[in-house]
Structures are given as structure tokens and as C-alpha cells.
Amino acid sequence: MSVILRRLQPIMAKSLGCHNIISPKVNAAHIAAVQKFGTSNVLQCSEETQEEAIEDPKLFKIIPVETSMKYMESDAYAETYKGQPVWVNYRRNFKGSFAPRKTRKMCIRQGKLATGNPCPICRDEYLVLDYRNIKLLQQFISPYNGEVLSYRKTNLCQRKHRELVVAVDRARDCGYLEYDVPLRLYDYLEYIPAQQES
Known part of the structure; x- marks a missing residue:
């Protein structure tokens, strides 16, 4: 459970618009309270925690x-x-x-x-x-x-x-896409009134 919380903490902090990083000691009850009330002041963290968060991989990975x-x-x-x-x-x-x-x-x-x-x-x-x-x-x-x-x-x-x-x-x-505009066949009978057809 603690591993999942550690992985979700930066994402939840970003989604809540938090300026401070969530400390690893935060439990699930505190995270639920933060989500419920939408507070932007999450627990203050030490300098070591901030350095660990900077060294974490980027939020968006490169997809082939x-x-x-x-x-x-x-x-x-x-x-x-x-x-x-x-x-x-x-x-x-x-x-x-x-x-x-x-x-x-x-x-x-x-x-x-x-x-x-x-x-x-x-x-x-x-x-x-x-x-x-x-x-x-x-x-x-x-x-x-x-x-x-x-x-x-x-x-x-x-x-x-x-x-x-x-x-x-x-x-x-x-050559994957064509330059030309795709050919469209129009039914011109839709534009001619019914009296002119007879």
C-alpha cells in the first residue's frame, strides 16, 4: 500500500494544484481529506524530500x-x-x-x-x-x-x-497522405425543384 501511495502522491499533488510536495509519511486518510476539501496547503516537506521528488522520472514518458x-x-x-x-x-x-x-x-x-x-x-x-x-x-x-x-x-x-x-x-x-481533395459525387436532383423534373 505504501508503494502505491508514494507513486500517487506527486500525481495527486499536481491534480490538486498544490505548490508543496506531499511528504512520504502522509497516510491515506490525509490524502482523502485533501481531496475532499480541495486545500492547496499540503504538508510541508523537508529538503531531502524535495530533492527526491526532483530526481523522480518525468510525469510524461516518451511513447513510441x-x-x-x-x-x-x-x-x-x-x-x-x-x-x-x-x-x-x-x-x-x-x-x-x-x-x-x-x-x-x-x-x-x-x-x-x-x-x-x-x-x-x-x-x-x-x-x-x-x-x-x-x-x-x-x-x-x-x-x-x-x-x-x-x-x-x-x-x-x-x-x-x-x-x-x-x-x-x-x-x-x-506518400502516406494524398495531396488531392477527395472526390465527392453529388446528387444534383436534390437542388432541382420537383416541378422542373417533370
């Missing part, structure tokens, strides 16, 4: 592209996103009644989430933007003109949007 491609075809991905693009159910947080013109610069700084509401790519570490991950890239390409969707619609942070544009261009250069 092959693992991300397998994740896109898994049942966990289908259950999470329910057949929709990854950016559809995301809602942006912003101050005031009007959204800023640009999204934030980045969501992950030094391997840790810098915000409580990361963009659709940064919130799921198994979504890797790469020119070989075609199933993910196609979700950010418009079916009407074949261009990359704007960050105003997808709500990606600026760093991930630049990575997306580079990955799409590289996929097109390598």
Missing part, C-alpha cells in the same frame, strides 16, 4: 509511434472517443466571455503538465503526432479542401499545432 498506432486501433481508444475525432469533445478554458485569438503556447513544460486543461493531444500521452500515424493525422484534415484544420477549431496548443503541420507535410512527401 508503434505503441501509439496500436492504441489507435485498441478497444480503450474506441471506448474513450466513441468514434469521433479526439478534438470534438474538448472544451477550452479561457478568462472572460470571449476566447483569445490564439491558444496557449504549450501545455507540457519540462515533462509535466503546466495547465489543468491540456489540449486534446497533450492530455493523452498515447497520441503521438508522427507522419506514420495516419489514423490520427486524418482527424485534423478537412474532408472538403484537404487542408489542416485551424487551431481555433481543434483547440491544439501552438506547439502541437506546429508539430501537426510538419507531420502532415512529411506524410504527404512520403
